[in-house]
Amino acid sequence: MTQDPGFGIYIHWPFCAAKCPYCDFNSHVRHQAIDQERFARAFATELAHFASQTRGREVTSIFFGGGTPSLMKPQTVEAILGSVAKNWTLSDTVEISMEANPSSVEAERFRGYRAAGVNRVSLGVQALNDEELRFLGRLHDVDTALRAIEMARETFPRLSFDLIYARPGQSPEAWRAELERAIALAADHLSLYQLTIEHDTPFFKLHEAGKLVVPDPDAAADLYEVTLSTCEAHGMPAYEISNHAAPGAECQHNLVYWRYGDYVGVGPGAHGRLTGGNGKRATATELYPETWLQKVEAQGHGMIEDQVLTMEEQGDEYLIMGLRLAEGVDLARYERLSGRRLDPRRLADLVSHGMVERMDGTRVRATRDGFFVLDAVVADLAA
Amino acid sequence: MTTQKLDHIRNFSIVAHIDHGKSTLADRLIQSTGTVAAREMKEQVLDSMDIERERGITIKAQTVRLIYNAKDGKQYFLNLIDTPGHVDFAYEVSRSLAACEGSLLVVDASQGVEAQTLANVYQALDNDHEIVPVLNKIDLPAAEPDRIKQQIEDVIGLDASDAVMISAKTGLGIEDVLEAIVHRLPPPEGDPDATLKAMLVDSWYDAYLGVMVLVRIIDGSLKKGQRIRMMRTGAVYDVDRVGVMTPKLLVKEELLPGEIGVFTASIKEVADTRVGDTITDDRKPCAQALPGFKPAQPVVFCGLFPVDAADFEDLRSAMGKLRLNDASFSFEMETSAALGFGFRCGFLGLLHLEIIQERLEREFDLDLIATAPSVVYEMSLTDGTEIELHNPADMPDVVKIEEIREPWIRATVMTPDEYLGAILKLCQDRRGIQVDLSYVGSRAMVVYDLPLNEVVFDFYDRLKSVSKGYASFDYHLTDYRAGDLVRMSILVNDEPVDALSVLVHRSQAERRGRAMCEKLKELIPRHMFKIPIQAAIGAKVIARETLSALRKDVTAKCYGGDATRKRKLLDKQKEGKKRMRQFGKVEIPQEAFIQALKMED
Numbered sequence: 001m002t003q004d005p006g007f008g009i010y011i012h013w014p015f016c017a018a019k020c021p022y023c024d025f026n027s028h029v030r031h032q033a034i035d036q037e038r039f040a041r042a043f044a045t046e047l048a049h050f051a052s053q054t055r056g057r058e059v060t061s062i063f064f065g066g067g068t069p070s071l072m073k074p075q076t077v078e079a080i081l082g083s084v085a086k087n088w089t090l091s092d093t094v095e096i097s098m099e100a101n102p103s104s105v106e107a108e109r110f111r112g113y114r115a116a117g118v119n120r121v122s123l124g125v126q127a128l129n130d131e132e133l134r135f136l137g138r139l140h141d142v143d144t145a146l147r148a149i150e151m152a153r154e155t156f157p158r159l160s161f162d163l164i165y166a167r168p169g170q171s172p173e174a175w176r177a178e179l180e181r182a183i184a185l186a187a188d189h190l191s192l193y194q195l196t197i198e199h200d201t202p203f204f205k206l207h208e209a210g211k212l213v214v215p216d217p218d219a220a221a222d223l224y225e226v227t228l229s230t231c232e233a234h235g236m237p238a239y240e241i242s243n244h245a246a247p248g249a250e251c252q253h254n255l256v257y258w259r260y261g262d263y264v265g266v267g268p269g270a271h272g273r274l275t276g277g278n279g280k281r282a283t284a285t286e287l288y289p290e291t292w293l294q295k296v297e298a299q300g301h302g303m304i305e306d307q308v309l310t311m312e313e314q315g316d317e318y319l320i321m322g323l324r325l326a327e328g329v330d331l332a333r334y335e336r337l338s339g340r341r342l343d344p345r346r347l348a349d350l351v352s353h354g355m356v357e358r359m360d361g362t363r364v365r366a367t368r369d370g371f372f373v374l375d376a377v378v379a380d381l382a383a
Numbered sequence: 384m385t386t387q388k389l390d391h392i393r394n395f396s397i398v399a400h401i402d403h404g405k406s407t408l409a410d411r412l413i414q415s416t417g418t419v420a421a422r423e424m425k426e427q428v429l430d431s432m433d434i435e436r437e438r439g440i441t442i443k444a445q446t447v448r449l450i451y452n453a454k455d456g457k458q459y460f461l462n463l464i465d466t467p468g469h470v471d472f473a474y475e476v477s478r479s480l481a482a483c484e485g486s487l488l489v490v491d492a493s494q495g496v497e498a499q500t501l502a503n504v505y506q507a508l509d510n511d512h513e514i515v516p517v518l519n520k521i522d523l524p525a526a527e528p529d530r531i532k533q534q535i536e537d538v539i540g541l542d543a544s545d546a547v548m549i550s551a552k553t554g555l556g557i558e559d560v561l562e563a564i565v566h567r568l569p570p571p572e573g574d575p576d577a578t579l580k581a582m583l584v585d586s587w588y589d590a591y592l593g594v595m596v597l598v599r600i601i602d603g604s605l606k607k608g609q610r611i612r613m614m615r616t617g618a619v620y621d622v623d624r625v626g627v628m629t630p631k632l633l634v635k636e637e638l639l640p641g642e643i644g645v646f647t648a649s650i651k652e653v654a655d656t657r658v659g660d661t662i663t664d665d666r667k668p669c670a671q672a673l674p675g676f677k678p679a680q681p682v683v684f685c686g687l688f689p690v691d692a693a694d695f696e697d698l699r700s701a702m703g704k705l706r707l708n709d710a711s712f713s714f715e716m717e718t719s720a721a722l723g724f725g726f727r728c729g730f731l732g733l734l735h736l737e738i739i740q741e742r743l744e745r746e747f748d749l750d751l752i753a754t755a756p757s758v759v760y761e762m763s764l765t766d767g768t769e770i771e772l773h774n775p776a777d778m779p780d781v782v783k784i785e786e787i788r789e790p791w792i793r794a795t796v797m798t799p800d801e802y803l804g805a806i807l808k809l810c811q812d813r814r815g816i817q818v819d820l821s822y823v824g825s826r827a828m829v830v831y832d833l834p835l836n837e838v839v840f841d842f843y844d845r846l847k848s849v850s851k852g853y854a855s856f857d858y859h860l861t862d863y864r865a866g867d868l869v870r871m872s873i874l875v876n877d878e879p880v881d882a883l884s885v886l887v888h889r890s891q892a893e894r895r896g897r898a899m900c901e902k903l904k905e906l907i908p909r910h911m912f913k914i915p916i917q918a919a920i921g922a923k924v925i926a927r928e929t930l931s932a933l934r935k936d937v938t939a940k941c942y943g944g945d946a947t948r949k950r951k952l953l954d955k956q957k958e959g960k961k962r963m964r965q966f967g968k969v970e971i972p973q974e975a976f977i978q979a980l981k982m983e984d
Contacts, residue, residue, distance in 0.1 A: 010943055065942075194939040221934035242939050257943040271944040282947055313950060320949045324941060349968055353911045373911055374937040379956040 005261025006060030006091075008253050009084055011043060012267030013069040014289045017101075020137040021206075022164070024198035026269030026287050027067045036076045042296040043266055044083040046285075049301040050264040051087035054274060057262070059088045061095045061253035064118075070100035074112025081117045095120055095158075095252040102148030102161075103140050110155040120158040120251070122191070123148060128178050132167055137202075149185055160189035160251065165223055166215045167195055172226045179227065183234045188249035192227050193242050194220055221372055228368065241324045241371055258325045260318045260337075268292040268302065273317075280309050280317075311339040316382050323356075323378055328365025346380050356381075386602075389641035390570045394462045394599070396479050398507050399489035400497035400855055404519040407551040408489055408560070409447075409465045413630075415557045416449040416461075446584075446597060446643055447630040453565045461564055462627075462643040464584075466503075472731065477506055478658055478676050482584045482599035482643055485513040485568030487560065488541070492518040492548075493525035495826065496538045497855035498797045504539055515563045516546035522553055530824070538823050573640025578667040579603035579611070584643070586656040588707040592624075592632070594650040598662060599643050602669070606637040610665040611648065614672040615657050619665050620648035653707050679711040681729025682790070682860065683736055683756045683839050684773040686717050686882065687743070688725030690750035690962055690973055695724045701747035702726060705739060712739055719776065721882045721966055722752055727774055730756075733839060750962060752973040754882040755980050758835045761788040761863050776881045778870045781921075787886075788863040790835040793818065795828065796846065798854035803827045805849035813837035814888060833858075834866065836886065841981045871896055871925070873979075874917040875903070878967040882976055892918075896926035899979050906975040909933035914969055 015034060016027040062084055064077065081096065097120040098113060100106055110121070125145045127133050133141060140148070152159050163182055165175050182190060195214055197207045206212035215223060231237060231244040239250050240258055256263050262280075265272035269287040273280050284305040286292040292302040309317070315338020322329035335341055347364070350356045355370035355377050370377050399405040449461040464479040466472075480486065486507040490500060507514055516535055518528050528548060535543040547563050549556030585597040598605065605611070609622045626634040627644040638644040650656060659676030663669045689698045702714050713729040730736040736756060743749050760772040763785040772778060772787075794815075798806055800822070810817070810831045819830035833842075838858070846854050871892055873883040883903075887895050896918030903916045911933055918926040941949055963970035 008943075012944075196939050217933070217935040224935060241937055241941070254942060257941075257946070263943050265943060269944070271947060273943070273946070284947065316950050316953055317946050320953060321941065321946060350911075355911055372935050372937060373933050375956075376911060376933055376936045379953060379960065382953055383957050383960045 005259035006252060006256050007054075007057045007261060008061040008063060008256035008263040009047070009059055009088075010253075010263055010265045010267075010270055010272070011062070011064050011069075011080055012265065012270040013064060013066040013072055014268040014287075014292075015071055016066065016068045017071065018137070018139060021202035022136060022195060022198065024201050025067070028289055036073050038293065040076045040079040042293050042302075043080045045296050046266040046301050047080075047083045047087055047264070050266065050272070050274075053276075054088070054262070054264065057088060058091050059084065059094060060091045061097070061256055063096075063253040064098040066099055068101050068106075069098050070106040070109065070113075074109055074116050077113055077118065078116035097122060097251065097253055099124060100148075100152070101140065102145040104144055104147065107148045107151045110151055114155050119156060120160070121152050121156045122189075122251075123152060123159070123161040125149070125161040125182075126164045127167070128163070128181055135167065136164060146185070153187060158189070158249070159187040160191060160245075161186060162191045162193065164193050164195050165227065166220050168213055168215075170215070170223065172222050175223055176226050176230055179230045180234075183231070183236065186236075188236070188246040189251065190231070190236060190244045191242055192231075192244060194224065224372060228371070237326070238371065239326050241374060255325075258321045260321050276308075278308055279311070280314050282307055282309055311337065314338060315340065319378050319382055323364075323366050323370075323374060323381075326365065328356075328359065328363045330363050332362065342381055343383075346383070350377060350380060385576075386572050386574045388570050388572055389639075391458065392460050392462065392571055392641040393485065393564050393568050394464075394483040394571055394641070394643055395485045395487060395564055395568055396464045396466055396476075396483050396507070396512075397487045397489055398466065398476070398480075398500070398503035400491070400494075400499040400503075403489050403491040403494070403497070403500070404551045405489050406465065408487070408517070408519065408549070408557075409463060411551050411554055411557045412449060412461075412463065412561065413447060415554070415561070416451050445630060446628050448627040448633075448643070451561050451565065454562060455565075459565050460642070461561070464643070472735070476503055477510075478584055480507055480510045480512065481659075481676070482582060483510075483512065484571055485515065485564070487564070488514050488516045488535075488539075489519050490516065490531060490535060492521045492528050492531050493523055495531045495534045496797065496823075498795050498857040499855060501539065501795060501797070502857035502859075504541075513568050514541060515560075515567050516541060516543045517560060517563075518546050518548050519551050521548045522550040522555060534823055534826075538828070571641030573600065574602045575604065575640050577602035578669050579605055579609070579662065579664040580669040580673070581605060581638075581662040582673050583613070583656060583658055583660040583662055585658060586650075586653050588653055592647050594653055594656065594707075595632075595645050595647055596650070596656055596662075597628075597643070597645050598638070600638050600640050601673070602640055603664065604637045604639050605644075605646060605662075611662050612665040612668060613657065614661040614663055614668070615675065616655070616660065618655065620650060623647045623649060653710050658710075679731055681711070681713055681731060681759075682835065683730045683732055683758060684727060685730075685736060685756040686719060686722065686725050686752075686754035686774065687714075687728050687740065688719065688722040688752045688754070688882075690752055690964070692723045694749055697747065698726065698743070698749055698751070701743050701749060702728075704747075705742060709739070711735070717774065719754070719881055721880050722754070722964065725752075729773070733843075750973070752882070752964060752976055754976050755885050756839055756977075757886065758790050758839055760790075760868070760886060762786065763788075772886075775870055775884045775886045778886065781869075786865050787868045789866045789868060789886075791832055791861050791864050792835050792838060792858040793861050794831050794833050794838065794856060794858040796831070796854055796856050797826055797828050798850050800825055800827045802850035802854055803829070806846065806854055809842075809845055809849055813842060814891070832861065834864075834888070835860065837888075837891075844981065869920050871899075872919050873899060873903070874915075874919060874924075875907070875971065876914045876967050876969045877917075878969075880966050880971070883979060885980070892920055893925050900926045900928040902979045902981065903971075903975060904928045904930050906978055907969065907971055910969060912968075 014028055096118050098118045099122050102123045102125055126136050130141050197203050236244040236246055238244050262275050268289045270285050272283040283303050285302040286295050286304050295302040318337050357367050358364055366374055397405045446464045451459045451461050466476045466479045488504055532543040535541050547559045580601040581598040589595050605625055612619050624634055625638050625646040626632045661672040689695050711731050714726040717725050717727040740753055762770050764783050765785050815831040815833045821828050846856055867889045868886050869889050871885055871887050872879050900916045900918055913932045914930040916928045917924045962973050
């Protein structure tokens with residue numbers, strides 16, 4: 001049965017107190033105060049623009065990402081959520097998530113965010129070890145993070161946090177111990193990412209220069225195995241490549257992406273997918289915050305890309321996103337989107353290698369082994 | 384009717400080792416005589432193909448007429464034929480030399496005489512050329528003009544005491560070169576009143592003008608409207624236009640004795656012209672034809688297959704078009720179990736192969752798979768028949784073969800003596816037989832007889848590598864000799880890949896097999912399963928490697944904002960997969976078919 005992907009709103013807050021050396025997200029550091037009221041007005045304008053194109057949709061999820069959205073004043077969050085509510089009907093079970101840094105200053109604002117309507121928080125803890133937090137360029141230490149986790153648990157109904165593994169020299173044993181400690185602290189959701197060296201980051205330059213050595217694919221596979229087995233043993237299986245939750249505690253917003261549902265993306269450098277009469281559109285907005293602001297004020301939105309995806313592109317995106325989920329993809333939906341069938345020979349090969357499995361003839365999913373090499377699996381199926 | 388000296392003309396070539404500055408000198412001569420307007424001047428002005436400019440080599444001989452006002456107050460027409468330096472194109476050199484009376488011998492003033500210097504200068508001497516030695520790059524700190532002059536005298540036996548000292552890069556001494564051309568090279572001779580006799584030097588296809596024929600007029604004159612006859616082929620044409628290259632075509636009324644110029648005559652294909660043929664007047668043919676040249680023979684064969692089988696017809700038409708311009712390249716249809724329909728192609732050498740492949744890919748936007756290059760083997764079968772083998776996949780059953788013969792070459796290598804040991808070892812490893820070893824100062828000259836199949840592939844790369852680029856190399860084919868050759872097949876994931884099978888000497892089989900398996904292990908990307916790679920002779924496995932399975936390949940983070948970027952990456956992966964060939968369940972990158980043969984040690 002096809003799951004209803006829901007309909008999400010993504011709001012991008014593009015500012016950080018400092019850039020982390022591994023991060024290639026659209027984030028900017030500003031040394032003077034940011035005019036948050038002006039940004040809130042721009043968000044309202046852009047939300048209204050997209051609302052006019054998605055009338056009648058019921059919002060199942062709202063997500064504040066960044067950047068560091070926990071640098072927003074609670075009033076800003078409240079104003080934006082007010083704009084969303086004014087433009088769309090919200091589902092009774094709407095999930096409102098926010099990414100937050102586990103610093104003391106930000107923890108003080110948690111009550112304000114909760115009052116504004118935020119019901120789920122995702123903390124960027126990244127490591128439970130001071131030395132490695134410094135290596136990752138994080139501004140907090142473990143004690144502060146623990147206090148922020150505590151505070152978040154008291155304040156919000158739902159809590160998740162992120163860790164980054166496959167750090168230089170990290171052994172499977174050390175990672176298992178750190179992960180077990182994290183699971184003990186976590187409520188019911190963890191995002192566990194392998195450290196990836198992204199272009200145009202300080203880590204990239206260090207890596208190129210040979211000054212930063214990350215685990216090779218074999219060692220990374222061992223660490224991923226630790227990740228999967230440890231989380232499974234504690235009742236938090238991977239429902240997605242890097243996301244683990246107790247059943248029922250999955251992030252509804254991210255499921256919209258992975259189930260290839262529709263979502264509005266507002267704010268600088270935000271992406272959206274919106275289904276219209278002639279298929280899915282891909283939208284993207286201006287990356288640079290001040291330019292985005294000017295564009296929105298001048299023309300009502302900050303979009304710099306808005307194109308209808310071809311059937312092949314839609315099929316590819318469905319595979320890229322959907323096969324990341326343990327639940328896999330629906331074959332009939334793939335055929336509707338892409339206008340073609342998955343190559344039966346390639347599919348049979350992947351099944352014979354134990355990388356994918358068919359589920360009751362209507363769905364296909366990556367196996368546990370397939371998760372390790374999913375990019376190759378997707379490339380095979382999409383070719 | 385009398386032969387006269389045509390004192391206002393000089394026809395010359397420049398012979399040199401690669402990188403000694405031949406094309407730069409040509410540029411300077413063109414520039415300083417004002418032949419090409421300054422704003423049109425660019426580097427390697429005579430090299431019109433992109434590939435020539437990028438690689439810094441000359442592939443196709445080019446010709447240009449310079450007008451020089453000499454210090455004696457007279458005006459001279461200087462016809463320069465720029466020639467390729469690479470051994471693959473030696474045939475272009477020989478016919479260009481035949482059209483001239485003299486040569487400039489360009490030698491790098493710090494590197495001195497190299498193998499191609501020797502090969503080319505001997506060809507010039509064979510053509511009775513007057514030779515003016517030119518020492519280039521004398522402005523460099525490492526230049527040792529006196530030592531190099533001595534070397535020219537010792538090695539070549541040429542008097543180099545009044546060698547012209549230049550720096551083609553800075554323009555130093557260019558005037559002296561022009562004066563030397565005028566005063567030290569002989570003028571051509573010919574009879575303007577005799578009937579037309581001209582040598583067909585080259586021909587090429589021009590997209591606008593059709594087939595253009597480069598000729599050297601010996602006697603008589605060639606005019607527009609004249610009916611000419613090619614003496615060898617017997618074909619008759621009416622001349623549409625005549626002219627000289629400057630290097631653009633400059634149309635003229637007629638070409639006179641001693642001149643080098645071009646004509647067009649509604650000739651359909653380059654293949655209709657025979658290099659070395661004698662062109663004469665159809666109504667008044669000359670009595671005796673010129674001796675002509677041996678046509679160039681392909682020495683290396685390989686299969687070229689379209690990556691996408693649907694491109695087969697496009698490949699056929701592209702090859703046809705390239706052949707319009709390069710009659711030395713041959714092709715015929717071939718089918719491979721692994722690669723489908725393609726062509727078996729013959730080339731003058733490996734550089735020629737690479738260039739044709741690159742031109743097909745670039746100029747015709749085709750993706751190609753090239754199979755292992757092979758030389759031409761001769762075989763005597765037990766039933767008494769004789770066959771030529773161009774493709775290892777066609778090798779008859781071993782029991783039917785009486786004898787296999789392979790082509791041998793005589794190779795000359797010149798090297799600083801510190802690399803001699805490594806070079807001797809390389810030649811020895813490649814079944815070489817030493818013919819001569821001598822010293823000129825601190826440089827050694829080694830002459831070896833080598834089987835071409837040991838050289839054809841990567842000998843030149845290896846030579847450059849073991850000598851840090853200092854050794855130079857030249858060769859010519861000598862004869863066919865019987866050899867204990869076997870067919871080695873390669874199995875990937877237990878399936879034989881016919882396009883990777885090669886003929887090797889039995890004594891080399893194990894080493895080559897191991898090297899190929901190791902190389903393929905690097906070249907084939909990891910798959911989701913482990914892949915055995917084996918080399919075998921008949922049913923006997925002689926080398927084996929295992930490519931372990933891919934263990935981790937997954938994007939850590941993929942959210943709403945990543946879908947577009949991931950999709951674009953997937954597009955690239957899909958493109959990459961198109962450049963792979965599927966063998967059973969294994970995808971092999973197209974470059975693997977050539978790269979697998981390159982030996983590291």
